Amino acid sequence: MSPPSEAAAAERRQQLGLLRSSAASFAGKESPPSRARALRGKAPGFDLRFWSALAAQGWTGLLAPESAGGYGQGMAEMAEVAGALAAHAAPEPLVPIVVFAGRLLEACGDSEVARGLLAELAEGRGLPAVAWQEDATGEASFDARGGLAEPTAVCASGPGRLRLSGRKQHVRPGAAATGYIVTASSSEGLALVWLPAAVQGLERHPVALADGGYAARLDLHQADVPADHLLARGAAAQHALARAYDEALVLAAVELAAIARRMVTMTLDYLRTRKQFGKPIGSFQSLQHRAVDMHIQQELGAAVVAEALAALDAGVDGVPRALLAARAKARCSDAALAIAREAVQMHGAIGFTDEHDLGLYLQRALVLSAWLGNAAVQRRRYAALARGQRAVEGACA
Secondary structure (H helix, E strand, C coil), X not given: CXXXXXXXXXXXXXXXXXXXXXXXXXXXXXXXXXXXXXXXXXXXXXXXXXXXXXXXXXXXXXXXXXXXXXXXXXXXXXXXXXXXXXXXXXXXXXXXXXXXXXXXXXXXXXXXXXXXXXHHHHHCCCCEEEECCCCCCCHHHECCCCCEXXXXXXXXXXXXXXXEEEEEEEECCHHHCCEEEEEEEECCEEEEEEEECCCCCEEEEEEECCCCCEEEEEEEEEEEEEHHHEEEEHHHHHHHXXXXXXXXXXXXXXXXXXXXXXXXXXXXXXXXXXXXXXXXXXXXXXXXXXXXXXXXXXXXXXXXXXXXXXXXXXXXXXXXXXXXXXXXXXXXXXXXHHHHHHHHHHHHHHHHCCCCCHHHHXXXXXXXXXXXXXXXXXXXHHHHHHHHHHHHHHHHC
């Protein structure tokens, strides 16, 4: 893909700036932290009416192609919206639905069922979730080469029907989903199967998260669906899942970077206003050094995210894409958690109270850093991918 002209690049920067301003204004007005606080611990953990408002803004269809009723925008545009909502602690599962499930459905475009589901998602009527992880920690989610591991859930075919058996963990948005894109092993390799939420043989168990939201554990007991609910299989399914997973990783990193930036801002504001010995505590050199460390972590995460977003929109694929995604998620997970620890300590006693909004961002960072594989898992995956890439390059030399 040839690089855009200077005029085209300037126009896109202007469009991104307008979208950023619009998203920030909407989130600031419609989703103050008090809204997130009020939704904690109340199933499904977010507001379906607010989701409809996001759809009215066009944001649920931002990535979907025009043929599905969407706008066909890039990851940079999606990042502006996701970052603005994350900065205000909005609990709506935008990335799990619009990015992970949406991009997976788009890649299964040969399936009529997938095309219909994507159109429903773009309109805001559908809430699909991807059910792919099977172990509690994520350690078994990848093979020795860093690719996504073969699922233990099984898809068996019969006359015009499919039957699914197995268990899936950490499914978001959990019980609020209208259905699930389930990964399973079949006689023809990896299978992606659409499983409506009300299908017989599906048991959904809500799992409370640290931030007051909910995921779900799915138990599949010969869950039976029509054969046309097979969205993709074999190499096509593997490629679709790998791409959607990597893109979701990068957008999760975007959310973590936005949360980190918000915690840094809150901490700097507190250092300017809290006084001891007649002066702001931000004038104390030791706290200034720690604030600089927080800023460095924030900037490192932002730089890695910007690189990954640019590469995704330029069409990076395969192992290079997976390396960028793993790197972004690992870096932003570590940065957000390090900033959260410093922010709580520098706020003093008030930072430990549930009443302070800092806790909302800390808890959201804990959940997001673990989702799709935490920093340690992503570093191990990065190392495995890099070793495999070097071996291939050595064999071709």
